[in-house]
Amino acid sequence: TRLRGFVLSEARVAVGRGGRLVLGNVLVRSSGGSTVVDIPDVYTYIQASGRTSRLLGGRMTLGISVLLYEDRELYELFLKRLKSVFEASFEELDLGRLAEALEEASRSREEVGRGSEEVVSRIVPALIVVESPTKARTIARVFGGGGRRYVGDTVAYETVIPVDGVFYVATVVPSLGHVFDLAVDTGKHGVRLHRDGTVEPVYTTLKRCRECGHQFTDEAGSCPRCGSTRVYDSSKTVSVLRKLAREASIVVLATDADEEGEKIAYDLLVALKPFAKEVKRAEIREITRTGVIAALRSMRNVDLRLVRQQVLRRVDDRLVGFGISGVLKEYLRTRNAGGGRVQTPVLSWVLERYSEYVAGRGYLVRVELPYGDLAIRLYARSREEAESLAKALQEGVAVNPLSEEVVTVNPKPPYTTDSALEELSRELKLPPGEVMRVLQELYETGFITYHRTPSTRVSSYGIEVARIYLSSVGLAHLLVPRHWEEGGAHEAIRPTRPLEDIEAEALHLGVLLTRKHVSAYRMIFRRFVASQMAPSKALFRSYSIKAGGFEHVVKLPVAVVEEGFTKVLPLRTYSMPAKAEVVAPRSVKVYRGSLRPLPTVSDAVRMMREVGIGRPSTYAKAIENNRRHGYIVISKYRQSLIPTRRAFEVVKVVKAVAPELLTPHYTARLMRILEEVDAGVPYEVAVLLPVASYIEIELAGLGVKSSNGNVGVAEGVEDEVH
Ligand SMILES: [Zn+2]
Structure with missing residues (x-):
């Protein structure tokens, strides 16, 4: 409440002087002596513009919406909001193109009016299998409407997904991860070894302990880790899916887009094939309208090569x-x-x-200098040596600039799994399992692309996300689109929408996010947007830092001389003196430590x-x-x-x-x-x-x-x- 009060009073002061202020999704400005708040209402817009097209006999006619605006800033806000909620955008008005579009629209009305035989085949009942209940829920939510029903213990979501004129009336169901895994009581740890050197892996249904979460394949009926008898057998999931597959015209296996997901898809293919008319594999790399539609547009068969690799790796993991x-x-x-x-x-x-x-153990002397939060660590073999070094440092440190140069600093590529794990665990001080869980949840709730990826590739759609964001904050001139890596189906970890802050959106969607999610998302967002921006130039200066008989040379960025990506991902600079000086350190501490941390x-x-x-x-x-x-x-x-x-x-x-x-x-x-x-x-x-x-x-x-x-x-x- 205090923060809101502060923001509002600041806003009033700013607009009082005839200024304008963008606060999140709204524009605050002064008009004729009063303060006006403009809110881009995209829902009303969509509802109104939707009237231009009709649903006739199960098919849509084309419509045209022309938007006239007088306030560029408000238009940008509207566009940003429209893009993030409906993933829709505009093209510049061109009168020639408009005439063409009008013709297309009236043609589509005539065609639809002409008959409805084709229509029936265009509505396709589909069963879409994903891994987690959250992912199922997000897909249903993205396309809106529909309901939720329980089939046995399994929750199923219903929605309609339009793909190029085909309407998939979809039931979206979670498989809860793997359904089959290697047995333990057959062959050697579930693997039959043959004399000709081949192996025959033996699979059975996977069981999951409801008490401790342990997954196993023992047939004993109780959890081998904690002994609980509250065990869920995935054979239940399989029979629910079989039942649902019979009702569908197509089964879409949309498990995660990696080798593990491919193996689950294969297992489901084997289990469901006799009960389904058609089974296809789809890879959903981001749970947004665009991501799901793209996946359904390019459906394929299960990739047996990936499956065999996963099986072989699993066999090896098991034996070893x-x-x-x-x-x-x-x-x-x-x-x-x-x-x-x-x-x-x-x-x-x-x-x-x-x-x-x-081997490197000794003592460390940590000196905090009065320049921002600059601290240097010095190493000493013995306590005596460290103490005397500390004493000399306390008496004054001579800081001497040696040389300087302007360096071009390039942005880093967006995160892959390893770089995200590295930085997020360090910055957010989270153990690696926790980082992966947070990423998993951001992916499943539709905020980021698939998080298990070795690639830095950015799709054209990804570049579009950066472009819209940058133009909404007045930084369009700093956009430098980069794909980073060519080819391959994987993509880097990036935000799915041009939203810097997801708290309001999450609240709106009814998704519970913790501070960890918000911070992790913000890091992913900034790193990604920076990766699509111009390099920056920074002034680096070398310093000799002397005390007693000791000298240490450091090279530090002291100022950004030309802003680029640092507008979004600030470069840490140090306010260091331009001339030589002797300063008293802010603090000097001696503690045990090592040359090699x-x-x-x-x-x-x-x-x-x-x-x-x-x-x-x-x-x-x-x-x-x-x-x-x-x-x-x-x-x-x-x-x-x-x-x-x-x-x-x-x-x-x-x-x-x-x-x-x-x-x-x-x-x-x-x-x-x-x-x-x-x-x-x-x-x-x-x-x-x-x-x-x-x-x-x-x-x-x-x-x-x-x-x-x-x-x-x-x-x-x-x-x-x-
Ligand atoms: Zn257990």
Whole structure:
């Protein structure tokens, strides 16, 4: 209320002087001594302009709407709102084109009036299967109307989706993720191994614990993790979908647009084919009218190559994961133990970084200089050295400009999964699993494009989003459209609408967002818009910073000399002196630390991307699994990864039984086989099996000894963990 009062009084002051002010979606201005608030009412506009076209016998006639405006600013606001709510826009009025359009409109009226035989075939009952209930709800909401009904335990949404004159009368239903997964009690961990070197994966329905959320395929009827008997079997989902498929003319498998989504689509194809007239796959990359219509316009068959890759990877995960986990469970004498092709190399890397941290341990002196929030960290081997350095610093620091230059700073490409994980976990101080959950929810509620993506590509539609936003805030002259990456079906993570702030929109749509969602969205929005803007120029200056016998050289941006993308994503600059001076530091602190800091979540994600292990769908899981098993602790403040004592035992055991798992070669080799899957190579195990069989042999001869099972933070870091 106080903020609103403040904004209103500021607004009154501003417009009182004959000024104008844009506040969110409204324009405040003074007119004849009073204050006027102009609100672009897009709903009324749509309703009114809709009268120009007719729905006759199930078909639409064309209509024309010409908009005359006298206030450019108000028009821009209207356009922005229209674009974000209805994804509609205008073209400049051209009298020649208008005459042409009038002709088209009257022709369409004649045609529709002529008969309605064609009409019946244009209304298509469709069953659209997505993964989550939120995604189903968002699709229904985007196209409006319709209802919600329950079929058994499953909620189904109903809506009508018009695509090029075809009206899909759609029932949108969630599959709740995977429906089938590898069995555990058949063959070797659900995989039959044949003498000719081929493997035969055996799948069964997936069960989900309603108490702890654990997913499993055991047939026991109770959760193997927590023992609960409140278990949901996905066979129920399958029978509901079969029932609905019989009523539809087409089944559209719109599960997520990656390999996991492709595998779910394949499973559904197998399960529903005998009950459906036609089954197609659609990839919805953003849950907006444009995104859904584009997906339905380019429907295809399930991509068996992607499916085979996912199956092969799953088989490998299972053989390696179960093998390693079995050894670890025996050795550590706990059920809460596990390892895998991605998570174990990550753990081993955390230990390497930890030993570098230990080797570099000493003292850090943190000096805060009186220039904005500039702070420098200096390293000292011993406490004495650090204390005397601190003393010298307290007596005064000589700051000396050395040289300067103007540097062109380019915007970064929009986020991919790894860069989003890196920055969002660091800036918002959230563990990786939490970041992924927030992104998932922003995607499912229609605010961002699909968040599991390795690509920085921006579609033409994406560029349009940036263009509309920039012109609405008077920055159209700074637009520099960039696709960043050519080809491929994936797209970068970006906002779906030219909305900088989604709080009001979310409220309007009845979507509950937390501060985390709003902040994450804002970061994605700014980074994306900046990626479509001109470079900026900044003045960088080098400084020598001296105290006692110590000298440190830094190069810092001190001013933006030409604004570009920094208008949207400000560059952090430091107000440094242009001439030499001696200043008293604002504060000097001595604390224990290391030359090599502990690795953070961001570092781990970067490592996985650079080495080529893990994928957008597994980066976060690889870290979370290590945490869940008690091998690492994630510090709240810096998101540092700190190994526990158990981590050392785990890596020691894995090193003894399957050393190749800890090297990138194994994964690299797997990736090569996956590429060859295309050429029709069967599920060849000759290359896959070495690790799994190796573990088996070692396990037999190991005479597995137990550890004392200590879980605690590794020695000597407690004092530095915030
Ligand atoms: Zn459970």
